[in-house]
Amino acid sequence: MQLNGYWFEPRSSARHVATLEVGAEVFSLLTEGIKTKSGLLAELSFSDRIGNTPRRVLFTDGSVFETQDNDLVDEMQAMCGTEHFLSKYVHILESQWRWVLASVVCLVLLGYFVASVVFPWAGRELAYVVPAKVNESISSGGMYLLDQQLFETSDLGKNKKGELKQTFAALLKTLPDSEFDYRLYFRKMEGEANAFSLPAGEIILTDELVGLAENREQIQAILLHEIGHIHHRHVLQQIIRSSLISVVISMATSDLSALEDLVVVLPVFLLESSYSQANENEADDFMYEQMRNLQMNPIHFANILSLITQDESDIDGTALKYFSSHPETTQRIEGAIRKSKEFLGVGGVF
């Protein structure tokens, strides 16, 4: 067996055209037709094969033979028995398209598995490991930010507030024991009928929502939904998940430049919003369960949701309504109506 290439003297960049002749157990190196070195095959070491990049054969004196004859080097390595296990099999994986195709399929499946199972599971598990103090520090920071940027002080009268607080306190008494200290706050938010919860147990109702609600049960439904968020530690889960996502993304895209990072913005956004959709459903389920205990009709939740949706579309105007037709809210309203029918004992398919 004969390999053609270049030979470099030890530690030197001086280059000689050379031929490596390989026998049963010995080799000899010819430079410009003259025999320069010879020895046992077992003395040689080789660089790993990667694609069709040039290979290097290293001699004990530090000199190097560089060649393009990759297949011959592979044969030679097999003869010496110095083949590196990892390198050999990795090269097989890398050079055969069926393995590459299998890798692509595997990658897509794994990505789906991680996004749909691993991230949510890790978020749920870790959220219960984190000490309660962390919840409080997130809450106080969150409340401060919201007050600074979104909220104004509530315009609700003393009587109205007192009445709502009584409803809230009565509702809390019906709940199973909780490690959270639930508290109710009132804030004003221009044109936004909404309710918020913070992880340590704070629940915030906007004046606009209170104004929209037609009865006490609708407020109770909203409160139960928010308590559901706190009970399931959704904020903490979300923080843990997005930390995980950002670590995984930064690992996967460490080779990309800042602008190319933009490529992953949309998938991450879709992923996070699908998680937050799942959170809403989980909070809804908590609410339905408590409503069942309280013998409340779930129709109240459907009503308050419809009121909020109508209120939003009144403000937004036609063009925006076109974009945000709220399919998920419609689904939730339909879900609540279905639950209400179950509650009333009305059978049949809708």
Next chain:
Amino acid sequence: MSDKDSVSLEFKGSGSEFFQIWIVNLILSILTLGIYSAWAKVRTKRYLYGNTSIEGASFEYHADPITILKGRLIAFAALIVYSVITQIYPKSNIVFLPVFALIVPWIIWRSTIFNAKMTSIRNVRFGFKGPLKGAYLYYLVVPVLLPLLLTALISFAVLLPFQTQIYAALLIAATIGYISIILLFPYAHKLQMVYFINNFCYGQGRFVTKILASKFYLIDVVAFFITAALTLLALVPIIVITIVAGGLAVTEQEGVLVNQYVDILIGTSLFLGLLVYVLLISSVLLGKAYLTAQLRNYIYANTKLDDSIGLSSNLNTWHLFWIYLSNFFLLVFTLGFAYSWTVIRTTRYMVETVSVNNTEALSQFVSEQQQQQSALGEEMVEAFNIDAGIDF
């Protein structure tokens, strides 16, 4: 030395071959929970280096995956701690910022030494002999501390006598600080390049560069105007959308809105929105292409190895821009699977535009003694996306 004996670098990598290597790297890294990523990195670098050659002699990357793995594990732990703490306590960034400022120069220094020593061509390794204090001077003192000091001085001298309101004073001070950081940046960048190149060696041979800060300022200013002009151009469609939507809102109030107007508005908005998107991306990429091409051409033309071997680079801004832009959309439309092709395209263009003259002299270099190197600095650079500004 005439142009006749100048030799271009060659690149033989192929997108599909690199795709095979990349995808296997990726899957093995995931299946081994990241452990294999150290081997993946070495294989990737060896593939790209091995396909780059001068007169048939290719570059070689020598790092040991185990060394990379050790550095990578420490860097990864640091990244997790940082990421979790800043998610839970966003304000802790105030503490992390000065800590980063203090360790970044050390990280860049270690990483530069590591990368230089792990690279060879024709059996002789590169090296980096820059002193650590140089890294602190050019990555901390000049680009960060000097602007801060300037800001403090100007703020005291100018603002105190006027007894302005505290918020206004802070705002003006912050503006001065921002402007001075920007104004000093090209100068700092030039110093970083000189520090990097003049301490870079090949065997016993030293690289020497003679570059002027004025050229850096000129190139940076033009790149800024290119980006600014295209960004302004992107504002035009935004203004059009606003005016049309505003007009429509008025007609709606008068109660004469017809549904077909809405469709037209939405159609044009989507089209114009896409236009804005492409223009904004182009503005950044064209600026980046101009900056990269001009700086690289300028630096190569003024850099020599051992006073005898000259380098040159003839990147074309538009060609580079086209590669950046098409790569970006290739990545978007293939959900990232075109990554290997984009890397090969960019590398091929960057490599094949470089030429070296007096290549006969390349045979006279001798490797210096090698010592064990830790890869911690290099891995921190990757984990925290630190930009040393010395892509070369």
